[in-house]
Amino acid sequence: MEKILDLKYTYTEKKDTRSGFGDGLLEAGRNNPNVVGLCADLIGSLKMGAFQKEFPERFFQTGIAEANMIGLAAGMTIGGKIPFTGTFANFSTGRVYDQIRQSIAYSEKNVKICASHAGLTLGEDGATHQILEDVGMMKMLPNMTVIVPCDYNQTKAATLALVDHHGPAYLRFGRPNWPIFTPSDQKFEIGKAIKMIEGKDVSIFATGHLVWEAVVAEAMLREEGISAEVINIHTIKPLDEAAILESVGKTGCAVSAEEHQVNGGLGDSIAQVLVRNMPSPLEYIGVNDSFGESGTPTQLLEKYGLNAENIVKAAKKAISRK
Amino acid sequence: MEKKSIDQLKKICSQVRRDCLRMVHAVQSGHPGAALGLTEYFVALYFQEMEHNSNFNMDGQGEDLFFLSNGHVSALWYSVLARTGYFSTEELKTFRKISSRLQGHPATEEGLPGVRIASGSLGQGLSVAIGAAQTKKLNRDNHLVYVMMGDGEQQEGQVWEAAMYAAHHKVDNLIAAIDYNGQQIDGPTEKVMDLKNLRAKYEAFGWDVVEIRNGNEMEEVLKGLEKAKSLTGKGKPVMILLYTEMGYGVDFMVGTHKWHGVAPNDEQLENALGQLKETLGDY
Ligand SMILES: Cc1ncc(C[n+]2csc(CCOP(=O)(O)OP(=O)(O)O)c2C)c(N)n1
Ligand SMILES: [Mg+2]
Numbered sequence: 001m002e003k004i005l006d007l008k009y010t011y012t013e014k015k016d017t018r019s020g021f022g023d024g025l026l027e028a029g030r031n032n033p034n035v036v037g038l039c040a041d042l043i044g045s046l047k048m049g050a051f052q053k054e055f056p057e058r059f060f061q062t063g064i065a066e067a068n069m070i071g072l073a074a075g076m077t078i079g080g081k082i083p084f085t086g087t088f089a090n091f092s093t094g095r096v097y098d099q100i101r102q103s104i105a106y107s108e109k110n111v112k113i114c115a116s117h118a119g120l121t122l123g124e125d126g127a128t129h130q131i132l133e134d135v136g137m138m139k140m141l142p143n144m145t146v147i148v149p150c151d152y153n154q155t156k157a158a159t160l161a162l163v164d165h166h167g168p169a170y171l172r173f174g175r176p177n178w179p180i181f182t183p184s185d186q187k188f189e190i191g192k193a194i195k196m197i198e199g200k201d202v203s204i205f206a207t208g209h210l211v212w213e214a215v216v217a218e219a220m221l222r223e224e225g226i227s228a229e230v231i232n233i234h235t236i237k238p239l240d241e242a243a244i245l246e247s248v249g250k251t252g253c254a255v256s257a258e259e260h261q262v263n264g265g266l267g268d269s270i271a272q273v274l275v276r277n278m279p280s281p282l283e284y285i286g287v288n289d290s291f292g293e294s295g296t297p298t299q300l301l302e303k304y305g306l307n308a309e310n311i312v313k314a315a316k317k318a319i320s321r322k
Numbered sequence: 323m324e325k326k327s328i329d330q331l332k333k334i335c336s337q338v339r340r341d342c343l344r345m346v347h348a349v350q351s352g353h354p355g356a357a358l359g360l361t362e363y364f365v366a367l368y369f370q371e372m373e374h375n376s377n378f379n380m381d382g383q384g385e386d387l388f389f390l391s392n393g394h395v396s397a398l399w400y401s402v403l404a405r406t407g408y409f410s411t412e413e414l415k416t417f418r419k420i421s422s423r424l425q426g427h428p429a430t431e432e433g434l435p436g437v438r439i440a441s442g443s444l445g446q447g448l449s450v451a452i453g454a455a456q457t458k459k460l461n462r463d464n465h466l467v468y469v470m471m472g473d474g475e476q477q478e479g480q481v482w483e484a485a486m487y488a489a490h491h492k493v494d495n496l497i498a499a500i501d502y503n504g505q506q507i508d509g510p511t512e513k514v515m516d517l518k519n520l521r522a523k524y525e526a527f528g529w530d531v532v533e534i535r536n537g538n539e540m541e542e543v544l545k546g547l548e549k550a551k552s553l554t555g556k557g558k559p560v561m562i563l564l565y566t567e568m569g570y571g572v573d574f575m576v577g578t579h580k581w582h583g584v585a586p587n588d589e590q591l592e593n594a595l596g597q598l599k600e601t602l603g604d605y
Contacts (some may be wrong), residue, residue: 063514
């Protein structure tokens, strides 16, 4: 299917976004001696092994004790270290929410909470591990920056950008191999959305893995004579309100697409911006108030309505509501 | 349940290991290591030691309850539940597949008989089991609550909050067990985060501790469980330190964290099944 579509972006390689984090962290460690890494018994899954190997004195294995890890990281910032914590997204957020809230967000500590295996696409491990509420929890915290990159290159760039950004941050990435379709030399500007494709009939605001699905959806819509604009919202907080208003000002309607609950996700943030400034039809692509389940990433995106076909339907619906 | 001979139980163990390996192989995902290591304990519990009803009822009044805190051992639990009649062994084919009741980690949402609470996020099961044990007391239900945890899992702080609570509240209708395999994901527990002396720790928290030095020897497991049962009702919670070997029963899997969460390929599966010849009939 993807083959015969005239896609505006193509790829020659697929890779997991978590590897972008691992490679970015290694480079960050080389660039900046204050970068330290912490991990709670998931070094392989988080791709932190290379950093550990090259900087053993700056790497801390905490064992399966995430709450302790968050506290340790907060403490390490006092004296100038820049801690990057690593575990699955569920155990990076829900598990340790109060620790993050008090010791990192409220105390404004320069900790980078790096979270892999987010969303449905972690696959077979099932709902206990598939957190779909993490972006909501993190974006509600004052002082917290929330970043969800779309591919390997962007995750690597985001990891590096976080070194120079002072303050609490949540970086969300995933497990599956995914198309690499953004340039490897693209600078990552926190809070600055990227217009991937120009269009005039509908704005698709996508984040994370679903940016690729939005790119596919754009080609499908184009075949039907619909011109979609695709915008990569890699930073959910602070949200690039100007980019959203500029786009919807032109297209008049929007679709949000994310691997997260509709409640509390990117779509909700966009809705706020639109309602306050420019009330316009908005359709949400996200998980509708349910938990996930075991399955392959592709099956799950289909079953829960998060793939390109669903974005196409949502786009048409948004247009019809104009 | 009628008493089974040691030979019969060993034969069941071989079949259960075959099930675990075939389930994990079929989806190329899941956790064979601890499943193989804990087979004797699960078979001893479900086929011999626990009073339980395969005609499943969530409240489980008038029967012993079992909770799995280290939920990644799901394949083993599902096999034992199927083979004690909670659901058909055919259903094991759906393990970890889309729209299955056999989720990667145990869940209640799909209504799988035998499972009373979701697990997978480590460190939570002991608290739940203690709560269920206290409900049994409130209900004047004279049955026991069993809970299984991992040794790496002991690194979670919540485990120790629960340990303190259970002794303080004299939860003596509880038999907890730790899969003392000395392994976790990143390596041996000793290297990752040393547990030091677990026996002394639990005793200091006010528990009775039973050691099963060879948790892969059926006779020893049965004896240990009998001992643990004899210690219940005496004002203290009971902990079994169950020494096992991760990957037990398959020579290339045994004793290493490498098989914690990796599925065998076709060739490895065939090799492994060749080492577990006794069968009751594969699903
Ligand atoms: C709260 C939490 N943190 C991390 C994980 C990821 N994880 C799954 S199993 C495991 C290792 C568990 O070690 P142990 O309890 O010894 O089990 P074993 O490896 O022996 O099966 C980890 C870290 C998890 N499931 N839950
Ligand atoms: Mg272990």
